[in-house]
Structures are given as C-alpha cells and as structure tokens.
Amino acid sequence: MAKPKLTYFDAPVSRGEECRLALHLANVDFDDNRIKGADWPALKPKTPFGSMPVLEMPGQPPLAQTNAILVLIGRLHGLHPKDEFEAARHEAMMSHVEDLRNLIGPTLRIKDEAEKKAARELLASTSLKAWGAAAEHHIAEGGPFFGGEKLSVVDLKLMVGTRWVKSGALDHIPASTFDAFPKLNRVHDAVREHAGVMAWYAKA
C-alpha cells in the first residue's frame, strides 16, 4: 500500500465523513475507499471491530474506532492539542458526539412509524436538549472553534454530528432542536465556512 486508505460507506456522512475531512484538512493524499452497502457483509468480518471507518497506514495494521483514527490524524498533523489535558478535554467532547449517535441510532431501527414518531419526539424534547446543553457548557467562549481560534478534529466531529440534527433529515426531530445553543451553532457554522472544508465539498 503506497498511501493511507480510509474505508467507509459511499456517503458523505457520519463517522467516515469526519475522518475524510480530517485527512483532507491535514493535506494527506489518501485512497478514499467507498464501499457499497451490498459489499459490506463480506467485508465486515475482516475489519478490526466489525465496523467502519477503517484507516490503513502503510506499514501498520488496520485501525478502527473513529475517535482513535481522528486523534491519530490530529496528532500527526497538528489538528489535536499538544497539551495533554486540553487534548483529553477534546477527546471527552468527541465521546459526547458518539453519545449523540447512540441516542439517535436505535430510533433508525424502529419499523413502526407511530412508535418511531413517539420515540423521536420524546428524544428531541428531553435527551437531545440535555445533550446540547452539556455540549454548550464545554465549548470555549471566544471561539469560533471548540477550543478557541484553531480548528481541531473535535470540531469536524461536532459539525458532522450536529449537522445530522440541524439538517432536518431525521423525521420527527426538529431541525431547530439545537437552536438554543449558540456556541454549538457557532462551531458548526465556523467548520462549514472553513476554507478547507468548503474546498472538500466543492470537490464532492
């Protein structure tokens, strides 16, 4: 393998998109290996944890778990704090974004429409509000990013995670769910307006 390879579903979303954005902003020339859903069952048992994304670096075994991938890219390319405590603070917020996915994820599997509506409306008015309030509490005052003036991998993760809700793509979860959290929205907007991020989406 001549260059790093990132394997994920063929969609500009979620955990895979965070890693693609991080590699792109780090100016890493990588193989953006996009998997069709039909090809996933055969690949799944060959991945480290039965899930994607997976990052393969020349000379290293495949690496899975999104936050580990993001922290590695961040450390190697100046997109994660050097200060150990600040780095841990960023990693805590990255886990918090995974908690957001774990709140919403189970509702994707509810087949009954009325049951799904009830579950999501309850989620939007309770747990998601609590999630947003906790995120808001930990974001730096001045900004525009999570830790201040400099974009880090945690910001990419916050943007992709909150975009899922803010896009309105989730039936019965209002796009306005996080409107009461100005710092969270500030991070989302600053990432969307970042020149490197805009260049990635101009290319897509």
Ligand SMILES: N[C@@H](CCC(=O)N[C@@H](CS)C(=O)NCC(=O)O)C(=O)O
């Ligand atoms: N904790 C893992 C979760 C990975 C995960 O659940 N990935 C999803 C896509 S976002 C996946 O691989 N789904 C297919 C499956 O589990 O079979 C991580 O952070 O990478």
